[in-house]
Amino acid sequence: MRKKQLSFAVLAGFIVVSGGSGSAFARTPGAPLHPGFNMFSKQQDVQLGQEAAAQVRAKAVVVPNQFLQDYVNRIGQRLAAAPEARSSGFPFSFTVIADPSINAFALPGGPMFIHTGLLKAVDNEGELAGVMGxxxxxxxxRHGTNQASKANLIQIPAMLAGAVGGHSMLGQLAQAGVGLGAxxxxxxxxxxxxxxxxxxxxxxxxxxxYNPLEMAHFxxxxxxxxxxxxxxxxxxxxxxxxxxxxIEAEIRTLPQRNYGSGTGEFGRMKQLLGQVSTSAPGSAFRGGNVAPNGQPTGGFKQIQSRNFTLDYPGNWQAYGSKDSDSVTIAPRDGLVQASNGSTQVGYGAIVSYFQNEGNNGDVNQSTDELIHHLHANNPSMEISRNRKQVAVGRYQGLITMLQSNSPYGDIESDALLTVATPQGLFYMIFIAPQNQFANLKGTFEQMIQSIRFTS
Ligand SMILES: [Zn+2]
Known part of the structure; x- marks a missing residue:
C-alpha cells in the first residue's frame, strides 16, 4: 500500500518556505511577461480553478442581482479581450459575492470573485478595472500554481498523478496542504x-x-x-x-491612448449596491476547533532524516517523507483541519530548511531573511526583539520568539530555532496557543538538545 504522504504548505499562518528568495528583482518596464516554473499544465490550472470555484459558490453568497453581475462581467470581458488575456486561452468568469471586506480573488485558470466590499470601496470604474486586471x-x-509548485516541490508530482482519472484535484491538493483557506x-x-x-x-x-494609473491610485x-x-x-x-x-514607468512603454471610456453604468452600480445584502459568509477558519491540552507522554521517539536526527514525544506523530528534510511533528489534534480541507499546525513543530540566496553562513542574517519570508506570508505575525543563542549539536543556534494568530482563535506563540548549516538554514518552529506555551517549553528544549546533524 502506498504510504500517504502529508505535507503542510499552509500552517498556522506560516507557509513553509522551500527555496527561492522571492525577492523583487528589478524588471525593465515594458519587458515581456511569461509564466514561471510550474508543475501543473494549463489544463490542470483550469480544472483546479473550476473545482475551487464550485466550492466558493457553495459557501459564499452569490449576489442575486443580475445588473451587478452583468456590470462586473462587462468590465471583465473588456479586459479579457486584450491580446495578452486572449492569447492565454483561459476561460475567465466574473462573479460578485456578498462580502463586506475589500477584496477580490481569481482562481487558477480564470474564475474571478469580486466582493461587494470592493464595489463599495472603488471611486470610479477604472479602479475596479484595475483590481480586476x-x-x-x-x-x-499562473502565479497561483507557480507558488504551489514551489512550496510543495516533493508532493505535487504525486498529487497530479493521483488527480488523473477523474479524482478531484482540489481534494488531492488539500491532502498536500494546499487548500483554499485564508x-x-x-x-x-x-x-x-x-x-x-x-x-x-x-x-x-x-x-x-481604462487609465492604468487608477490601479496604482486604488x-x-x-x-x-x-x-x-x-x-x-x-x-x-x-x-x-x-x-x-x-506602473507609470510601464505606461510610458505602452502606445498612447485616450482613456475614459467606461461602461457608463458606474453610478447605477453604486445605486443598486445600496439595495443588496452584503453580509459576510464568514471566515473559513472561524470556530469549531479546540486546542489540545496534549501534554507529551510516552517517552521520546527518534526521526532520522537525510541530514539530521531528532527526538520527539512518543504520543506525537511525524508527518513528512523520509527523503525530504521537511517534517511536521504534532499530536493528532494539533493539526487543525480548516473547513476548506487545508491543514494547519496549531500545536506542535515544523522542521525544514530555508535556502536563502546569498547564504554566507551568518545565522543572524539568514534568520532575518527567513523571518522576512514568513512575515510576508503571514502579516499577522509579530516579531519580538527577544533572540537568544543556544547550542545545537556542534553548531550555535538562535531562538527568536514570534507571535501569530492561532487557528484555534486567539494568539499563538511561536519559537523559531535557526541553525546555519552547510545544507542551508535549518529551522524548527514550535507552535502552541499562547496560554499553553509555557507547559511545552521543557519538551521543546529537550527536542532541541536531541538534534544531531548527520552530514
Ligand atoms: Zn496581486
Missing part, C-alpha cells in the same frame, strides 16, 4: 508576482480603455486607509514597493 494577470501568469498558497503572492501583475494589469487596462488609497492590519487585499497582494512609479 491585476487579478486576471495573476491567472494569465492563507492559501494559491491566493497569496510574492512581491515579484505583484510587480508582474501590476505591469500586465496596466496593459490589460490600457487595451480595455492600491495607494487602500494602504493609506488600512490602519495597522490593512485590508485583506493587501496582505494577499503585498506592495512590491514604489507601486505607482513602477
Amino acid at each position: 491585476h487579478e486576471m494577470s495573476h491567472v494569465i501568469l 492563507n492559501s498558497v494559491l491566493l497569496k503572492f510574492s512581491r515579484t508576482d505583484e510587480t508582474e501583475a501590476d505591469a500586465m494589469g496596466s496593459h490589460l487596462m490600457s487595451e480595455a480603455g 492600491f495607494e488609497k487602500l494602504s493609506a486607509s488600512g490602519g495597522a492590519r490593512g485590508p485583506q487585499f493587501l496582505s494577499d497582494h503585498p506592495n512590491p514597493g514604489n507601486r505607482e512609479q513602477a
Whole structure:
C-alpha cells in the first residue's frame, strides 16, 4: 500500500518556505511577461480553478442581482479581450459575492470573485478595472500554481498523478496542504508576482480603455486607509514597493491612448449596491476547533532524516517523507483541519530548511531573511526583539520568539530555532496557543538538545 504522504504548505499562518528568495528583482518596464516554473499544465490550472470555484459558490453568497453581475462581467470581458488575456486561452468568469471586506480573488485558470466590499470601496470604474486586471494577470501568469509548485516541490508530482482519472484535484491538493483557506498558497503572492501583475494589469487596462494609473491610485488609497492590519487585499497582494512609479514607468512603454471610456453604468452600480445584502459568509477558519491540552507522554521517539536526527514525544506523530528534510511533528489534534480541507499546525513543530540566496553562513542574517519570508506570508505575525543563542549539536543556534494568530482563535506563540548549516538554514518552529506555551517549553528544549546533524 502506498504510504500517504502529508505535507503542510499552509500552517498556522506560516507557509513553509522551500527555496527561492522571492525577492523583487528589478524588471525593465515594458519587458515581456511569461509564466514561471510550474508543475501543473494549463489544463490542470483550469480544472483546479473550476473545482475551487464550485466550492466558493457553495459557501459564499452569490449576489442575486443580475445588473451587478452583468456590470462586473462587462468590465471583465473588456479586459479579457486584450491580446495578452486572449492569447492565454483561459476561460475567465466574473462573479460578485456578498462580502463586506475589500477584496477580490481569481482562481487558477480564470474564475474571478469580486466582493461587494470592493464595489463599495472603488471611486470610479477604472479602479475596479484595475483590481480586476491585476487579478486576471495573476491567472494569465499562473502565479497561483507557480507558488504551489514551489512550496510543495516533493508532493505535487504525486498529487497530479493521483488527480488523473477523474479524482478531484482540489481534494488531492488539500491532502498536500494546499487548500483554499485564508492563507492559501494559491491566493497569496510574492512581491515579484505583484510587480508582474501590476505591469500586465496596466496593459490589460490600457487595451480595455481604462487609465492604468487608477490601479496604482486604488492600491495607494487602500494602504493609506488600512490602519495597522490593512485590508485583506493587501496582505494577499503585498506592495512590491514604489507601486505607482513602477506602473507609470510601464505606461510610458505602452502606445498612447485616450482613456475614459467606461461602461457608463458606474453610478447605477453604486445605486443598486445600496439595495443588496452584503453580509459576510464568514471566515473559513472561524470556530469549531479546540486546542489540545496534549501534554507529551510516552517517552521520546527518534526521526532520522537525510541530514539530521531528532527526538520527539512518543504520543506525537511525524508527518513528512523520509527523503525530504521537511517534517511536521504534532499530536493528532494539533493539526487543525480548516473547513476548506487545508491543514494547519496549531500545536506542535515544523522542521525544514530555508535556502536563502546569498547564504554566507551568518545565522543572524539568514534568520532575518527567513523571518522576512514568513512575515510576508503571514502579516499577522509579530516579531519580538527577544533572540537568544543556544547550542545545537556542534553548531550555535538562535531562538527568536514570534507571535501569530492561532487557528484555534486567539494568539499563538511561536519559537523559531535557526541553525546555519552547510545544507542551508535549518529551522524548527514550535507552535502552541499562547496560554499553553509555557507547559511545552521543557519538551521543546529537550527536542532541541536531541538534534544531531548527520552530514
Ligand atoms: Zn496581486
